Amino acid sequence: MKLNSPARTDAAAEDRISRFPKHKREEWTGQAYVYACVVLLVVTIFSIVGFIASKGITPFASGALRVQDLLFGRVWSPEGEPPRFGALPMLAGSAYVSFLAAAIAAPLGFCSAVFMTQIAPGLGRSVLQPAIELLAGIPSVVYGFAGLSVIVPFLRDIMPGQGFGILAGSLVLSIMILPTVASIATDALNTLPAGLKEGSFALGATRWQTICRLMLPTTLPSLLTGVVLGISRAFGEALAVQMVIGNAPHVPSSLLQSAATLTSIITLEMGNSVGGSLHNNTLWSLALILLLLTLLFVFIVRLLERRARI
Amino acid sequence: MKRNSIALILTFVFAFALAACGSNKEDSGSGGGQSAPGGSPSASAADTSAPASGDALSGTILAAGSTALQPLVEAVSQKFMAEDQYRKISVTVQPGGSGAGLTQVQAGQVDIGNSDIFAEEKFKDADADKAKELVDHQVAVVAIAPVANPQVGVDNLTKQQLNDIFSGKVTNWKDVGGADQKIVIVNRPSSSGTRKTFENLALGTATQDLPGSIQEDSSGTVRKLVGETPGAIGYLALSYLDSSVKALKYEGVEATVENVTTGKYPVWAYEHMYTKGEPSPIVKAFLEYMLSADIQNSDVKAGGYIPISDMKVARDASGNVTNP
Numbered sequence: 001m002k003l004n005s006p007a008r009t010d011a012a013a014e015d016r017i018s019r020f021p022k023h024k025r026e027e028w029t030g031q032a033y034v035y036a037c038v039v040l041l042v043v044t045i046f047s048i049v050g051f052i053a054s055k056g057i058t059p060f061a062s063g064a065l066r067v068q069d070l071l072f073g074r075v076w077s078p079e080g081e082p083p084r085f086g087a088l089p090m091l092a093g094s095a096y097v098s099f100l101a102a103a104i105a106a107p108l109g110f111c112s113a114v115f116m117t118q119i120a121p122g123l124g125r126s127v128l129q130p131a132i133e134l135l136a137g138i139p140s141v142v143y144g145f146a147g148l149s150v151i152v153p154f155l156r157d158i159m160p161g162q163g164f165g166i167l168a169g170s171l172v173l174s175i176m177i178l179p180t181v182a183s184i185a186t187d188a189l190n191t192l193p194a195g196l197k198e199g200s201f202a203l204g205a206t207r208w209q210t211i212c213r214l215m216l217p218t219t220l221p222s223l224l225t226g227v228v229l230g231i232s233r234a235f236g237e238a239l240a241v242q243m244v245i246g247n248a249p250h251v252p253s254s255l256l257q258s259a260a261t262l263t264s265i266i267t268l269e270m271g272n273s274v275g276g277s278l279h280n281n282t283l284w285s286l287a288l289i290l291l292l293l294t295l296l297f298v299f300i301v302r303l304l305e306r307r308a309r310i
Numbered sequence: 311m312k313r314n315s316i317a318l319i320l321t322f323v324f325a326f327a328l329a330a331c332g333s334n335k336e337d338s339g340s341g342g343g344q345s346a347p348g349g350s351p352s353a354s355a356a357d358t359s360a361p362a363s364g365d366a367l368s369g370t371i372l373a374a375g376s377t378a379l380q381p382l383v384e385a386v387s388q389k390f391m392a393e394d395q396y397r398k399i400s401v402t403v404q405p406g407g408s409g410a411g412l413t414q415v416q417a418g419q420v421d422i423g424n425s426d427i428f429a430e431e432k433f434k435d436a437d438a439d440k441a442k443e444l445v446d447h448q449v450a451v452v453a454i455a456p457v458a459n460p461q462v463g464v465d466n467l468t469k470q471q472l473n474d475i476f477s478g479k480v481t482n483w484k485d486v487g488g489a490d491q492k493i494v495i496v497n498r499p500s501s502s503g504t505r506k507t508f509e510n511l512a513l514g515t516a517t518q519d520l521p522g523s524i525q526e527d528s529s530g531t532v533r534k535l536v537g538e539t540p541g542a543i544g545y546l547a548l549s550y551l552d553s554s555v556k557a558l559k560y561e562g563v564e565a566t567v568e569n570v571t572t573g574k575y576p577v578w579a580y581e582h583m584y585t586k587g588e589p590s591p592i593v594k595a596f597l598e599y600m601l602s603a604d605i606q607n608s609d610v611k612a613g614g615y616i617p618i619s620d621m622k623v624a625r626d627a628s629g630n631v632t633n634p
Contacts, residue, residue, distance in 0.1 A: 077518050079500045148531070153538060162494050162539055164524055247499070247525035258524050268527050271377070271407025272501035274432050275417070279501065280409070 049291065056288030058281045059085075065278070070285060076249035076260075078269065078279040085282045087262070087289070089249045094261040096166045096252070097241060098234035101173035102181075106227050108174070109181030114211055117189040129186070136179035144243035147172040152244055161256035164246030169261070172240050177230035184226030188219040221307045228304065232297035236290065238263035262286050368398030369592045375404075375411015375424030376503060378529070378547065379581045382450065382613045383424060383600075389609070390599050399592050408432070408503040415584050416440050421593050423584040426452070426503025428627040444584045449600050450615035452547050453578040454508050455565035457533070457555040459542045464488035466559040473513045475543060478520045483541060495523040496535045496544035504529070507579040508545045510629065512560060549614020567616055573623035573631060580625070581615065 059065040065085055073086020112132060116124030151171050156163030192215060200210040216223075238261075246258025247268060266283050273280040373383055380403055387401035406414075408425040412432050415423025425432070429441040456472060458464065462483045467475075474480040475493055483491045498505040500519060509516050519525060526532050529550045536542040537554035544555075548565060551557050557565055560577060569575035583600070585593055599605060606617035625631045 077500065079516060080518065081516075148534075156539070162522075162524065242527070243531070246523075248519050248521055248523045250519070250521040253521075258522050260525075268499040268525060269501050270410075271405075272409045272499060272503065273407075274409045274437070275413035277409075277437070 052284065052287050052291055055281060055284035057285075059278060059285055065282060065285075070282070074251060076265070078273070078282065083278065085278075087286060089251045090260050090262045090265050090286065091289070092251045093166065093245070093259040094235055094263070096255075096259070097169040097173055097245070097261060098231045100166065100170035100255075101177060101234045102227050102231045104170060104174035105178045105181050105230055106223075109178055109226065109230075110185050110216075110223060112178075112182045113185035113189055114215075116186055118207070118211060118215075132179050132182050135175060140176065140237060140240040141243075143172050143176055144240035147240060147244040155256065159256050161254070162246070162258070163256075164244060164258045165254070165256045166245070166252055166259050167255040168244040169241045169259075170255075172244055173234045173237060176237060176240065177233050180230045180233060181223075181226040184229065185219070185223050188222030188226075189215060192218060221304045225301050225304045228297055228300050232294055232301075235293055235297070236263065238267045242267055262290050367396065367592050367595055369400075369590075371399060371401045371422065371593055371596055372420045373401065373403045373411075373422035373424055373583070374406050374414050374420045375422075376408045376426045376581070377405045378426050378452065378504060379424040379450075379583075380405050382581070382609060382615060383422075383583070385609050385613065386600055386605055387596070389605070390596055393599075396595065396599070399596070401596060409501065412444070412584060415586055416444060418586060421585065421590070422596075425582045425584060426579060427506055428580075428582065429584055430627040431506065443586055445586075445588060447583045447585065447589075447597050447601075448580040448618055449583050449597070450581040450606075450610050450613075450618055451570065451578050451621055452549075452581055452615055453565055453567075453570045453575065454504060454512070454545050454547055455551060455577070456508075456512065456543065456545050456558045456560060457536050457551065458544075458558055459536055459538075459540060460554075460556045462488045462491060462541060462543075462556070464558065465556065466562055468561055469512065469514060472560070473515065476509075476513055476517045477515075491541040494539050494542045495520060496532050496539070496542050497523055497525050498532070498545075499525050499527060502527075503579075504545070504547065508577065511577045511579075512545070547614065567620075570616055571620045571622050573633065576631075578616070580618075 059070075060067055070085055070087050071091070072088055073084060074088050075084045075086045076089055077084050112124075112128060116128055147168060151168050152163035154163070155161070155165075155168055159167075196214060196218065197210060200214050201207075205213070241261055242264035245261060245264055247260045247264050248258035249260045249265065250258075252259040266286055269279070270283055273283065371387075373387075384403045387403055390396055391399065391401060403424075404420075408427060409432060411420070411423035411425050412429055413423075414420045416429075416433075423444070429444045429446065430438070433439075433441040456467060464483060464487055467486060471480070471486045475486070476495060476497075480486060481493050483489050483493055497519065498508075524535060526535060529546055532544045533546055533550050533552070533555055536544045536546075546555070548567070559565075560575065563569055563575045565575050565577070570578045583597060585597075588594075589597060601618065603619070606619060610617050623631050623633050
């Protein structure tokens with residue numbers, strides 16, 4: 001902006017010496033926007049957490065249920081006489097599917113990242129990366145339906161059992177969390193200083209030696225961050241898992257036996273239980289457990305990030 | 311120019327944050343993800359002194375609850391709102407499950423609570439008083455038939471046999487006269503209204519979720535699984551029956567509309583639309599429209615339900631069947 005005319009120069013000069021000059025007004029408006037957004041965000045987050053916590057603590061506070069009964073009880077029969085609320089089957093189910101899904105997705109994600117950044121960057125960036133990003137955009141109900149129509153019948157044909165269970169759930173989840181794992185691994189490999197790789201080649205290391213002796217150890221904290229984020233997403237996924245896992249609230253004795261997860265039991269029973277009843281409140285307790293687990297995962301990710309920086 | 315675009319982006323962010331905050335508050339208000347209008351919206355909106363002619367009726371009706379009843383109520387509400395004398399009334403139907411419907415109508419958050427079971431069965435013990443405030447409007451009857459995979463080689467099961475299967479005492483079809491095939495139970499969640507009806511009337515007892523059994527939340531999925539899985543057994547409302555599954559006779563009686571209306575086939579339940587206290591004029595108009603012969607013979611039958619007027623037997627909340 002060039003101010004040539006004398007009149008405009010005068011106006012600008014006047015503005016600068018006034019109590020509310022233009023640049024300050026803009027500064028304040030900008031600050032007000034940012035602060036208002038931050039306050040709203042914080043209020044929203046805390047009211048969600050506060051609401052779930054207040055609902056979830058009710059069964060314990062009223063003395064109807066003890067924490068250890070919920071965490072270690074193996075029998076879930078909310079409509080039984082007397083009702084019993086043991087959430088161990090769901091905790092075990094959630095942990096099994098999430099960790100198994102991560103175990104399947106981690107090597108796939110890392111290898112695709114190596115392919116995209118080291119082996120064939122052109123092909124990787126033009127074909128593989130958009131394909132993996134597409135996976136992130138598919139709605140979870142579509143994954144669930146595909147799992148129910150393809151994976152479950154396939155497992156039923158080649159394995160003993162009905163096809164429902166931890167294995168079907170993990171297979172569906174592993175595809176769902178693959179984009180998270182792969183994109184974080186790709187970012188980590190891309191930000192690796194070029195000198196490290198060139199130094200390794202200069203010392204006579206082969207490409208494979210460079211990848212597995214140098215790149216993998218150096219980027220390990222970032223890779224683990226991706227895996228933990230993937231596990232966190234797997235823990236929270238409800239619909240797709242619910243459709244393929246079978247939903248029997250028992251600690252499964254095999255990967256091919258019907259099982260339940262925290263999220264699947266919440267979505268199945270929330271609508272049918274009466275609000276304010278012990279059953280309904282206990283479902284909120286399960287939601288609270290999920291929230292605490294997510295916090296734990298966030299904490300782990302922060303720790304890993306701190307290590308990655310060193 | 312640059313500053314303007316930053317301001318614009320900030321405005322969008324701000325608006326989005328506001329929207330997010332608003333929806334959260336709605337959620338926390340009702341506890342079930344449903345929006346919660348304070349009190350009874352229609353009562354205040356409706357002209358309570360309106361004459362029975364219906365010309366002056368206007369307002370909104372909010373119905374929520376049973377997913378089994380939702381399609382019928384939705385279809386009827388579309389017709390209702392298209393009628394000339396009711397076009398100022400707007401009816402909204404939300405799913406959520408029988409429990410949610412009863413809770414919300416009891417709390418005054420919705421005008422009509424749709425339910426597959428009697429309120430007395432949900433509000434028990436300490437909550438028994440809550441059921442007394444609700445007025446029952448039975449709008450249709452739904453019959454539930456045990457179904458099996460077509461290859462099991464059985465077409466009739468007695469109450470005892472069904473009981474043994476669903477409680478896990480019998481685990482192979484050959485023990486009830488069928489093929490040598492392991493039984494796979496495809497159940498509804500333990501709190502589902504359909505499952506309660508089936509357990510009360512067909513099994514005579516509540517059952518646990520057995521290890522290896524499958525629990526699914528929708529009738530469509532149950533039908534798909536029973537049709538595909540060798541040795542599967544489940545139960546479905548008559549409207550869901552087709553050739554992919556085999557409907558089993560219960561104690562030698564086939565689940566047909568005729569057998570249900572005459573009381574020969576016992577596994578049936580009312581579809582309830584509860585109001586808190588006597589309904590307001592517009593809600594009353596809607597319920598009367600629902601029960602009119604026109605609707606009962608067209609939409610109710612088309613949806614696979616049995617019109618309430620066809621029933622020659624009646625049942626009360628404690629399960630006593632009478633033959634008026």
